[in-house]
Amino acid sequence: MPEDFTRIFASTGIKATITDSDYNGGWVPIVGDQAPDTPDFNAVMNEQDRKLAELNDRSANLVTSSDIPDADATLTAAQLIGGEFTITPTAARTLTTDTAANIIAELTGSVDNSNFEFTIINSGVFDATLVEGAGVTLVGSMIVNGAATFRFRRLTSSSASVTRLNYVHNQKMIVVDQKASGTAGGTITGTGWRTRDLNFVIYNNIVGASLLNDVITLPLGKYQVSLSAPINGANRHKVKLTNIDDTIDYIGTSESSVGSTTRSFLDCVFSILSEKNFKVFHYSQSTVANSGFGLQSSFGVDEIYTQISIEKIG
Template sequence: MAETPTTANRGYPKLSLNNTPVEDVPRTNGALDGIDADVANILVELATKALIGHGHTIEEITNLASTLASLAPLNHNHDLAGLSDVNLTGAPADRPLVTTSGGTIGFGPAIATAAAQLAIAAISGLSAENVQEALAELAAGKVSQVEGAGEWAGSRFASLDGIVSPGNGFKIRPSHNNSNMFEYLTLDGRRVALMGVLNENSFLIRLYNPATGAFRNGLRFYLTGELTYDATMLIDNAGRMAAPLADSVTGTTRATSDKSTSVATTAFVHHVADHLLWVRDERTIATPGGSPPATGTWFARNLNTIEANSITGSNLAANQITLPAGTYLVSATAVVHRSGLAKLRLHNLTAGRSLIESAVVNASNSTYDAILQHLHGRIELTVPSVIELQQVVTYDAGNNQTLGLASTIGAASVFADMIIRKV
């Protein structure tokens, strides 16, 4: 039987060394007929094409000459009176331009004085002289204290360059409990802290919650040697600290030095609430830990229980942990039994990279070894991310206990454990 090879592009019949002349001659004639037809078509198409160097005059392009003639010159302009929506008929001098009810531009009413134009009401005690004095004092780098009820009300305080603006450092508060205070602000003008003499016996430092502008925490120092936390006594007369610190968290009681002649020294506590996520692989007693999906490849350790969660925006689902952007300290453990070589890692599924890796352990498959593997480290997430606690082993005994022995000891079986603390 004759072979029928063809060309790659157009499929013309090609000769075959295995064919006889009788078999290939008709195929060759067919190839020549196909080439002849294609060349004929190409010649017809070429006859309809213009030469590379051909050109056209403006008159030969349809509507081009008439369109160009209707356009304005590049440097043309118009007088104000020549605009269709501007009416300058009978225009008087010194009148402002205004829009009219018909949508055109006309002239407004006469304005007697500049003050009337700006609608400035009379201000008692204001004169050109004291305005100039105030401007001169501002130019000299000073700012007047806002009037308060204290002894120094009306006095003037020098201020550092660059921080006299309420939106750029601090400002002097008018009065607070019959005193003058410094109020510290963020760059966008939100209050952060208040500090100053509260009265003749005490000095106050208080913090704001920048999000709400409300008071949050504070310390009050007394000349008598006492120290209070907001309205609650922090250092009592016995020299011991026992008071709520922040958000229902209670501080420990401890003795201080003799405070009969001086204020006790202590660190200011802003917030001691812990922010952590604690998850585990916890199962009913006597349940085995299971087998790895495969040996020699990374797999996710089972995590099915949230023991505690105080990190806003975090979650556990299908062995995967979602965390908001931030810095975290991580501590994790996972047990292996007769696994051969084993290694733990914390893997960022969002970024596709490993964050922390543990040391390699060897739970021998011949001696029935079981090892609790550890992983510790610090991670920084610049965006919200999904992470997994993963492990790799090189052996599986096939008894459904490579990832943890079944036991009747205790109240539950725990095969993996991880605590993530936001710092």
């Protein structure tokens, strides 16, 4: 007959308060050479049973994987405990936890501070947001556009917290315009959008992403992009990133480079529902031959001009 781990010794009996140092030292620091009295004995046995109950609870709630329909949903207590969920939203979705009371009731033999973890994987391009059920307090960002792990912790018999533990963003591509030492950035012709050179991939682990002939190709997904590019002596200027398949522009900062070199910066977030191609363009007020796209340093190492960092976040 299996053991009943829900039974906690002296759960309604009289228990003493035993400090960490006394507990670590065993019975002698507590009662000397005498036999323990009932409150002391109850306290020790109660703590042992509570630990066993939590271990049993954790072992009983192993991870199960399931797909969530593409819709707003409530994650039931049975689903949440040890769960791993995958959703592919075609629009922003809300995922609501069950109530704290229901989840705690499902945690057989749980005590205050009992906890478990669950993971939500968003493989689409729209956000999935975790929302609290009654009695649940949320801690940290609950917007999931990648993968996120959460810890549920029982606070009382009817209240609990859900804390975000991690946020996985590990697909990245870094592309630059890299030229040999002493080579200027190139000629910028004023009053028009001119293509920036992109010729070297520093790092890329985005599956399906590539660079060819100044064009960056990205697969379906949600992306966060940071870009900067210099202009030398061409007065006012601005950079942009363009989805050349759909003619969508992401615009950089307005800058001026009168008698100097300055950079235009761009930060943006976008989603694409299929593979798309992107180019970087720059507009300047004036024409500058040879070094308009950047003045060389000639320090014996490669010259770096345009820089773009792309992170896949969904």
